[in-house]
Amino acid sequence: MWPLSRQNQPKQFLALMGDRSLFQETVLRAQALDGVQAPVTVCSEDHRFMVGEQLQAVGVASGGILLEPVARNTAPAIALAALHVLEHDPDGTLLVMPADHLIEDESAFRAAVATARTLADDGWLAAFGIRPDYAETGYGYILRGDALGEEGGFRIERFVEKPDLATAERYLAEGTYAWNSGMFLFRADRYLQELGRHAPQMLDAVRDAYGARTSDLDFTRIPEAGFAASPSDSIDYAVMEKTDRAAVVPVSCGWSDIGSWSSLWAVAERDDDDNRHEGDVISVDTRGSLVRASERRMIATLGVEDLVVVDTADATLVAHKDRVQDVKIVVDRLKKAGRQEHLFHRKVYRPWGSYDSIGVGPRFQVKRIVVKPGAALSLQKHAHRAEHWIVVSGIAEVTCDDRVFDLRENESTYIPRGSVHRLRNNGSEPVELIEVQSGSYLGEDDIVRLEDVYGRS
Amino acid sequence: MWPLSRQNQPKQFLALMGDRSLFQETVLRAQALDGVQAPVTVCSEDHRFMVGEQLQAVGVASGGILLEPVARNTAPAIALAALHVLEHDPDGTLLVMPADHLIEDESAFRAAVATARTLADDGWLAAFGIRPDYAETGYGYILRGDALGEEGGFRIERFVEKPDLATAERYLAEGTYAWNSGMFLFRADRYLQELGRHAPQMLDAVRDAYGARTSDLDFTRIPEAGFAASPSDSIDYAVMEKTDRAAVVPVSCGWSDIGSWSSLWAVAERDDDDNRHEGDVISVDTRGSLVRASERRMIATLGVEDLVVVDTADATLVAHKDRVQDVKIVVDRLKKAGRQEHLFHRKVYRPWGSYDSIGVGPRFQVKRIVVKPGAALSLQKHAHRAEHWIVVSGIAEVTCDDRVFDLRENESTYIPRGSVHRLRNNGSEPVELIEVQSGSYLGEDDIVRLEDVYGRS
Structure with missing residues (x-):
């Protein structure tokens, strides 16, 4: 799907x-x-x-x-x-x-x-x-x-x-x-x-x-x-x-x-025009269609019939409802092209919470990070990137080399390249922060895990 | 359009x-x-x-x-x-x-x-x-x-x-x-x-x-x-x-x-299946369609004909090619609902450059800001929000109350609520920075312009 x-x-x-x-x-x-x-x-x-x-x-x-x-x-x-x-x-x-x-x-x-x-x-x-x-x-x-x-x-x-x-x-x-x-x-x-x-x-x-x-x-x-x-x-x-x-x-x-988008449409409750909408959808003269908008973006349909439209942060599918089983052809093309849209979502779930890459540029990346109550990222370091953290909700406990300190809403800190750091949420509410990564290489594999409560080090 | x-x-x-x-x-x-x-x-x-x-x-x-x-x-x-x-x-x-x-x-x-x-x-x-x-x-x-x-x-x-x-x-x-x-x-x-x-x-x-x-x-x-x-x-x-x-x-x-998407399709160069693609598009068994992907997101079409699919950062249109003149019905609905998707793009151009709201949450907003060489934002202050700035390319001259200083790639600063501040690019390359706003109210109208080189104060 x-x-x-x-x-x-x-x-x-x-x-x-x-x-x-x-x-x-x-x-x-x-x-x-x-x-x-x-x-x-x-x-x-x-x-x-x-x-x-x-x-x-x-x-x-x-x-x-x-x-x-x-x-x-x-x-x-x-x-x-x-x-x-x-x-x-x-x-x-x-x-x-x-x-x-x-x-x-x-x-x-x-x-x-x-x-x-x-x-x-x-x-x-x-x-x-x-x-x-x-x-x-x-x-x-x-x-x-x-x-x-x-x-x-x-x-x-x-x-x-x-x-x-x-x-x-x-x-x-x-x-x-x-x-x-x-x-x-x-x-x-x-x-x-x-x-x-x-x-x-x-x-x-x-x-x-x-x-x-x-x-x-x-x-x-x-x-x-x-x-x-x-x-x-x-x-x-x-x-x-x-x-x-x-x-x-x-x-x-x-x-x-639920083997496909069309079988989901078939069993879903539908409106008078036989449409099933999820999320922010404006539908004009549309019939027999399944339309699913993603967060922060609306979909408008106009004068169409029997379509499946599914939007996500990094990919949108527009298919005839009778052809959705062939979405594997699209997935095969993604595989052959060495792409990632068939492997992961932009928002990635981790044992400690999630991150979402909301902005990328030549030497930077911006992530929105959520740390669950009681959770901690691994004690880690990066060879090629520095990180700026700005807490936008909750209270984060930050380890950066020898220092351990709390970071509250509207406070920020800097994690220099190579420093040993960890982010922990000791509170009862999620910690949300914005991370701005800066460096010549920003891949997920630039990480050395020194300790990890989830057995990943 | x-x-x-x-x-x-x-x-x-x-x-x-x-x-x-x-x-x-x-x-x-x-x-x-x-x-x-x-x-x-x-x-x-x-x-x-x-x-x-x-x-x-x-x-x-x-x-x-x-x-x-x-x-x-x-x-x-x-x-x-x-x-x-x-x-x-x-x-x-x-x-x-x-x-x-x-x-x-x-x-x-x-x-x-x-x-x-x-x-x-x-x-x-x-x-x-x-x-x-x-x-x-x-x-x-x-x-x-x-x-x-x-x-x-x-x-x-x-x-x-x-x-x-x-x-x-x-x-x-x-x-x-x-x-x-x-x-x-x-x-x-x-x-x-x-x-x-x-x-x-x-x-x-x-x-x-x-x-x-x-x-x-x-x-x-x-x-x-x-x-x-x-x-x-x-x-x-x-x-x-x-x-x-x-x-x-x-x-x-x-x-x-060029009165509509269908007239654009009619005059555009098209592929063997009579499709016009712009951006990152994967097209399977698709004919007679105009498909336009936006930055950072792909569109896949499968088994469809005579469609117009146009994606932007905050809205996607999926219309039958013969019905695109009725996109005004969609726009009317947006107006009636008091929305903004017919007024502005998520990325907004200003005389000094542009900003794009790449993330929002209950008490924060993340913007990606580009300041053109030689340009300056107004000298301004905000009653309800503080701002964190992280420069990711170029050299920004920052004014914050009595201090004026340069901020380089991978450097950050904090603009407290109520402080008088300005961002200027004295260099010959664009300055790009990530701004994390934090506060109880984050509307664009929370701004007092004290001086502006573009006559907006």
Whole structure:
């Protein structure tokens, strides 16, 4: 979903509708269920601070953040979570939820979860199947078999790949097929048993890797050497299609996979002209369009139809709504040109807060920096640049070589090139400051970290 | 041509194609003619510094900048220029050129000017008529009468208003009609004679107002009381349609009136897909579109056709190419909402240079300021804000209460609230600095100017 999603900030961490990200919505949806424990998150190392911060922002205590050192698809990732849960609860049940979808009808979802729990208690591995309301060709389907009791669960007859349109229409008409949502519910021990039966090499590798885990702040690190030894496979292929205890719970819960800007438009509330606006938009004779303005800039649309317009600090996309899946062509061009607009946003999140490069020139750069309460940047120095800091809100504790002093709103200081410095926020409000960098080289890699509370030195 | 044009920066001062504004192109076109004097510019007070700066930027010495205190249409404005020219040269001839059009074939234009000069020498008032190459309904037309000698001039039979399409097609077929370009050539004294004959009240008012003019730096100020007494009328109505010495010189010189983004697209060089791109644009399956990116931000277009996309620091327009004339609807909405995006750009030009508000927050604002060589801001103070200045290039002379000192690259200073201060550039390179304002009120109107070299105190 470029340009809003970037490599270091994929769509599950974006607030695509409203104030919360898809990840936050997913976590809160799970928290609303009866008898649920703190969520366990499996994510890549790149996203660890974002996961921690987004959990904190919605007031959800973490049940563990497990860092995949390399991507090995869903089956090994879920195995990590299962091992982690079993550490604390030998009877633990996993509700597995990808963090990139929307669910409108939470009560229907809760009812399906209750059904799946009764199946899990009997040793079934339950998949949530979404009852199709149109002939979608972009999803895999699950064909149900015999009913398992009265509560709405079925044996899985088989999994089928993304169909062509005629096949999808037949699936829709037959009424026994459901979309594969990627959500599952099962006892942790049962998942590992079935994994051991059908993918023993994977289970061994994951178990070894998990055994060699280390703790790092709030994160559980899985060593790369061990985890990389696991085959890469999805839970569908590795377990669900092979076990004879696979069940499906069909549900109509307004589920949608936000795969593109057009699918977001399709599920969003729209105005009388079928438009969805976010931010500061002036719309004249515009129909069927999704328009998303960014901070400090308005977008005006005039006499257009079926467009997607998404603005960010450094890139704007103007696309036909039926072509948004080809935004990957744009991203490929950015890659080939060695650019950065597909990798990072101009505003960069760090464990201690964020910075945004608001002005650049030949030998200077201006950054707007926010330091969270209680946070500290690393003790660091730069070989090629000096820095001026002007605090515009909060109270910063500044270390500059031998001196440690407070800097308040409307106070400034100078960090000479080569001096050892640190910025810390001991207060309860965010510190915001303007940094003016001056020097012959201003790259982010001109930094020597001498000490870092986030383990980056 | 919003969002690039704003009330304080109309289209003639914009670099719409290439690096030079339409005003600069017009001045340079005139300078290339034989025997031409320094240009006299008639403009509103709001645009005086822009005119001065744009002349300087292309190295053209000014022949006078006359400030209209109120708008009275073209006949009085041209009368001001005629009076000004006659001060220096009783035989002076005026080539009158609006500053908002393009001419592709400068040699055809030069030949037409030569023809018009011979007519002017004989006392004719010559209009340049553009030979139509299609049936345009948006322009007024001039019907030619008898030929005046061998050189290509004709008596004007009559002026006609913008025609409907059938009439325009007939005009095109008949071959005796030309578009009224708004360009004229005549002796200054002859213009005033004819004005005195056909609009004596106008001539009297303008003559009185010009007589009471004052000098202010490089500008000639016309007092409002006198000039406002003149009737408001165009040269066409007030003089050209009434005099019996009106001539037309038909010419095919690739003239175009840049009235909208679509007319700019129509005359611009375009790529194989009929697109015109300015700035950092990535275009995928895009056809027939004008896309203009602004500094520090890219635009990607995907699967779209016949669009106009124009980005600026604070506003982006996405319009169908056939609807761009309705951008006035957007501007009206901005007016009604009491906004500023139709009045000013984020980057504001001042006689001493420019500033750009690159960051704002609850009690602070960050500006990037450029001071031209030899220029100085006013001696000023602020009741509600303090300022931090960090020089990032050049050498600034800073006055702060009793102290006067130089500030070099990577040096900073603090201007306390209420202190009397000034910034001056005595060097030969621009001074660039970052200003961080801090305070409870940060509006531009919190300023007391104690002294100003530009007459603004």
